[in-house]
Every structure is written in structure tokens, then in C-alpha cells.
Amino acid sequence: MSIPSKVQLIDVGPRDGLQNEKTPVPAEVKIGLVQRLQEAGLREIEVTSYVSPKWVPQMADNHEVMAGIARQAGVRYSVLTPNLKGYEAAVLDQPDEIVVFGSASEAFSQKNINCSIAESIERFAPVVEAALAAGIRVRGAMSCTVGCPYEGEIAPGRVEYLAGLLKGIGVQRVDVADTIGVGTPRKVQRAIEATLRHFAIDDVSGHFHDTYGQALSNTLAALELGVWNYQSSVAGLGGCPYAKGATGNVATEDLVYMLHGMGIETGIDLDRLIDAGAYISGFLERKPNSRAAVALLNKRAG
């Protein structure tokens, strides 16, 4: 398999990133971030979620944010929907894609959403059905595909099982997420190979956390399998809820730096992406959690 010449990135910063930030971020800043991301060339942006504000107060402004963004043709705006109630709220805002989720780890599923993997997928079935009937695309986020904070290492067979369940309810594409960032190249490849038993290569995206500094080497390993869709978070927004003070989502800037250095097209303007990251990092009063961004911002400062 030769390495893809083109990669599509989904920036999950506004949702997966900001959801894990302690500082409350007003809707207008989120809207400003989405604007800067699309100006930087991002063609897929995960904007918000429709989870109860009791659990995720950070996303309580979902309607306001979705109404406020200046949608651009050719950009796909996705939102996370945890259940039918969330979907019904989301559909009012006309997302291009909804995201449902499942864990490859039973223990994580139980602790996180209080039901088994099979039950969680069953609950999502009517959500997926409704979305597809309404012409909305459906993505499935598979968490803990390499390791779990409760169970430790996850066997590829568990990933295959989860991918099969998601395929079974009509999910169109899936993310192979290393939620706690413990993956290394070969393990990540095995999780992807397990996913490929149910989904075509074009419908599989890599979602690697940089908690242990492994996200880019895992991306290289995934590229070598032909995976050309990846998720990342501008300025490395998000942190890691399972390891205080540690890094979470890989920074979009680091990923783009690598891809461009390898001659792989992303359609992204790295300079404008750095601007987007500097904008939200400025609001959060810290440096971007991205080595490439810090190095390039230093270079700009001269």
C-alpha cells in the first residue's frame, strides 16, 4: 500500500477540544474559531454536541453556535448526538453529519454511559435511522480501540466487534480512536485492520491522542495502511480527562506540518491554521499545545 497523496482532516477542536477545557468559552469565540478554521482550509469541522447541559455545560450553547457560524460551501459541519433526544435537538440546526459513538472496551462503556457496548449501539439504531432518512450523514466514533483506562490493552477483536455493530445499524464511516493515547504504531495498525473488516478504507479515519507523544508516529503507521482521513484538534485543544495535565488530541498544526513535509496535500494553509490556534489559545491565555505551532510562532516573533 503506498502512502496516500491527499489527506482530509476533521478538526474536532470546537467540540471534542473545548468540551474538555475548564475555561468557559462564549459562543462568539467558538463561532470565531470555526470561521478561522474554515478560512484556513479545513473542510470538516466538528462543531458542537447535543448532550444534556447537566453533563456537558460547555456545549449548552449548541443552537447559538450552529446558528452563528457562516457556513461555507464544501465544508461539512458535524455534531455529536448521544441519543434520540440529542438528535432531535441537533436536526433543528441542520448539521451535515451526526456523530454517534461506541467504545471497544466494555468497562469504558459501562463507566462512561452506564450500559454495555451492545446496548449502546442498540440505543443509537433509531438515531442513525432517523438521520439517514433525513439525508444526514452518520459517523461512528469508536473509543478505546487500543487501550482503556479501566481495562488496559484492548484486543483487535473487540474493535472488529464494535465496527460490525456500527456497520449493522447503518453507520457510514468510523473513527478509530486511541482515546487515552497509549497506542504505538503496530497496535494502531491492528486496530485499523480490524476496522477494515467492516468498513472500506475511505470510510475509516484515525483519531490519535498525543498523551504519550505517539500521535504522529501512529498517523504515519495509519498512512502506510492507506488511511487518508484523520481527526485532530487545533492548538491541541482538549487535554486528557484520564491524565491530569497531560496532552489530549493531537494538534492539527503538528499533523499538517508532518503531512506537508511528506508532500501530502491537505488543502490547509498552515499559516492561517497557526492563526486559528493562536486565536483560541489567546482566549484561553496559554501557548498552543502544539510543538509545530510554538516553533512557528517563535519564528514569527523572530
Add this chain to the structure above:
Amino acid sequence: MSIPSKVQLIDVGPRDGLQNEKTPVPAEVKIGLVQRLQEAGLREIEVTSYVSPKWVPQMADNHEVMAGIARQAGVRYSVLTPNLKGYEAAVLDQPDEIVVFGSASEAFSQKNINCSIAESIERFAPVVEAALAAGIRVRGAMSCTVGCPYEGEIAPGRVEYLAGLLKGIGVQRVDVADTIGVGTPRKVQRAIEATLRHFAIDDVSGHFHDTYGQALSNTLAALELGVWNYQSSVAGLGGCPYAKGATGNVATEDLVYMLHGMGIETGIDLDRLIDAGAYISGFLERKPNSRAAVALLNKRAG
């Protein structure tokens, strides 16, 4: 080429790392660091340099440090020698290996040591000759093999040229260093391939900086060419003199985490390595500049 099943690491933290730290580190702390590194299983340690204290005051205690370390059988202790005077001082301390250096970039050579690449190698010829005659091994550090802070991108032909000059004066093995961390997987592979025209695979080591977050993906790319010797710095000691506040040497912890995750043997005990990094980071009053170390220390703290 299949990925090597065993990797040998050279920890350059005591020399290349501490040389770039602003906080003065007393000899006894350096000795304590070397001790902890060998206890963690490191079999090659770059201990100090014999550069004029006018230029590098951080290494003025070279004799004291070399006299103070409790040498362990099977561990190779290397030192940097910039010229014959430095070599003559070094030889009193009986290093196992000396390190000479050259840049693949003419501009860097001029700015850094005020002479051309060819002249710099010529000056090293008597040093190499003396070392080999004394039964001391000689390693050549090749800087700027991918990019240069003054010239920008470096063509692989320049690396081949430098490698040829080093081979010509009797250097036994070489480091392919990405001094400013701008390299990405394919570019690094081209620099290594250029080096392999003059040195056997067993005599080539990768030395990647993490300034742009690329060091581990570059390591994976080098592993795929069969390179099984790498340099790194415990706790990511060193920073980057060309980009203030940016990361320098890849952290040994991050590298070991990846290698072990891939089932590659290093002989290193990651827990004790974390201890070594925590020791020096504690002295420097900061967190280790290693994502794996921070995540694992958080995990320990519970």
C-alpha cells in the same frame, strides 16, 4: 527491510541536553544523572564535552564529572571533542568514544565554527587519528542533515558529501541529526539513505529533535530503513537554541515508550528511566519535557 527487533539508545542528556540549559547544574547532579541512566539500562551515555569554558561554561566541570561517575562494565561513555586541544584534555579521562562533528550546511558551519565544512573535517583529522591510535572509538555527529536555520532545506547530496568526508578521516560511525527538528519522515529517510552510501546500517544513528513534534514519526521512518541506533535526551533536556521556548532533543522516555509498544527491545527499564528524568527535572524545577513521562508521572500520582 523489516523493522529491527532491538534498538540501542545513546542518551545525550548529560552533554547535549545540559549544555543547552540555562540553570547551572553542579557536577554532583550530573554524576547522579549518569548513575540513574545506567541504572535504567542505558548502555551508551554522552557525558560531557571538552570545549573551551569561555564558549560552553556548562561543561567546564568535565574532568570532575568523568572522574566522579561510577563506570559500569558494558556501558560506553562518550564525550565531545571540538579539536586537538579538547581531545588532549579528554583523553586524560579515558572516554570510550569521542565525538567529532560536522555540518551538512555550509552556512551553519561558517556561523557555528567559523570555517567551511571541508576545513572543519580537515581540522578533525588529527583528532580522529590520535583517538584511533589510542584505541578510542570515534563517532561523527552530522548536524543540519535535513534543514538549517540559515540555509533552509538541505539536499541529501550535502549529507552524502559530509558523510564521505567523515569516512575519509576514519570516523567509525555517524549520527544523522535533524538539529532544528524540521524533518519529516520522507526527508529524514533521504538523509539516511545518503549517509548509507558511506556507512553501514550498523554504524548510522538517528538523532531527531522534537521542535516540530516530528521526532517519533521520523524515528519510525528510520526504523523502516533498518536504523537501530538512536540518540535522545532524558526528560527532553536541552531545548532548542534556534527557537526560544521550543522543544529540542526528543525525550528518551517518549522514544522508549514507542519502541517497547512496538515490541522492540531496548534493555531499558522505563520506570527507572522516568525516575532519572524526574531527578534532573526536579533539580531544574520543571516538568520533564516528555509527554510519556508526564503521563506516566500523573498515573503514578493517581
